[in-house]
Amino acid sequence: MNIKRIAIIGTGSMGGAILSGLLKSGFNPDNVSVSTKSTDSAERLTDEVGVLSFAMENGDDANQMAVAGANVVLICVKPAYVTEVLADIADSLDDNALVISVAAGVTTSAMEKVLPEDVGVVRAMPNTPSIVGRGLTGISAGSRATDWAVETAVQLFETVGKTLVLDESKIDALSTISGSGPAYVFYLIEQLTSAAKHQGFNDEEAALLVNETFLGAAELLVSSKKTPEALRKQVTSPNGTTERAIARMTETDLQKMFIEATDAALARAKELAAGK
Incomplete structure (x- = not known):
């Protein structure tokens, strides 16, 4: 897999499903860092699966600490918080990092506006069967995303099901079929x-x-x-x-x-x- 280190911001049902699929594929948990809301959740993830966890309860810099050193960052927070989270981590991202968002309705252009110019953005739309490894994820590249970025997103989401790469103009329509x-x-x-x-x-x-x-x-x-x-x-x-x-x-x-x-x-x- 093209991922050296991955940070997952938000480990709810979808973030947790992707984390589980990633680890089941054989990815080393030592190369995963996550951020969560609660200390209990962070401690559980560290104890149960061995990833490096940071809790927002312990400090406002949890997201920034989680993305440090990661070449791939997965954003799994609610759509209303995406741009706020991206602005928070922008200065902490590695050069040429890849940011992948699973938030509905948040365009790649909106995300690119708050991120450094060398950071590529990919938008992904997984569905809930990803929780049991039978998901379907639509993947769309932002204007700065390279072929490597798209390939990496495909590899990541194939750990929880199948993928379909398509133009972003179709991603909302895809959400009405496979998402809903x-x-x-x-x-x-x-x-x-x-x-x-x-x-x-x-x-x-x-x-x-x-x-x-x-x-x-x-x-x-x-x-x-x-x-x-x-x-x-x-x-x-x-x-x-x-x-x-x-x-x-x-x-x-x-x-x-x-x-x-x-x-x-x-x-x-x-x-x-x-x-x-």
Whole structure:
């Protein structure tokens, strides 16, 4: 991996997932430094995984200390705090360091404005399945990012799943599909579980039926190499029960609903980028 030393600013669910994936890939914890809010969290990370940890509770310079000597810095704080954190660490960054942000709505140009001119910026949009190593991360290069910077970001996020390198103009649209997508799937699971209960199954039975059906269908899709349409038709016998159910779903125009839903998510992403 092209990373000599990495600093992770913010070790919540996503920062923690990436840290876990990085270490599982064989990266030496001695070459990782992190910053957290609490002393307890910092001590736990040091004791459990062996990384160098700094807590904001112990001093306002925790982020600055964490990035010292790192050639790659991963920003995993909430979008509202990204530029503030970058301004805080700007003078502590190594020459030609790479900064990668996972914050939604914060553009590479906005980040570049508060960082030294020799610092490259990459914007990444991972999703929550990264926590279990099945993530999909969109990666976009800033104007100063080199091929090395993009390759390094790809290597980093491949420790928690798959990656897709794309122009930044598409990153917000990607967030409406793979970023928000797990929530759409969970919502569908919720609704089908309610339908199972309506058909007389108890909570435990309904959860087993629906959860295993979604898991099995997803694994079948991956292993079969067939399209979702082909697999759907394979299950849908002429004049059968599935065909009747699909016909009812078609009447509700689910395609239009999903397009409108993702359009709404994209509009909100643009509002966030504009600071609204």
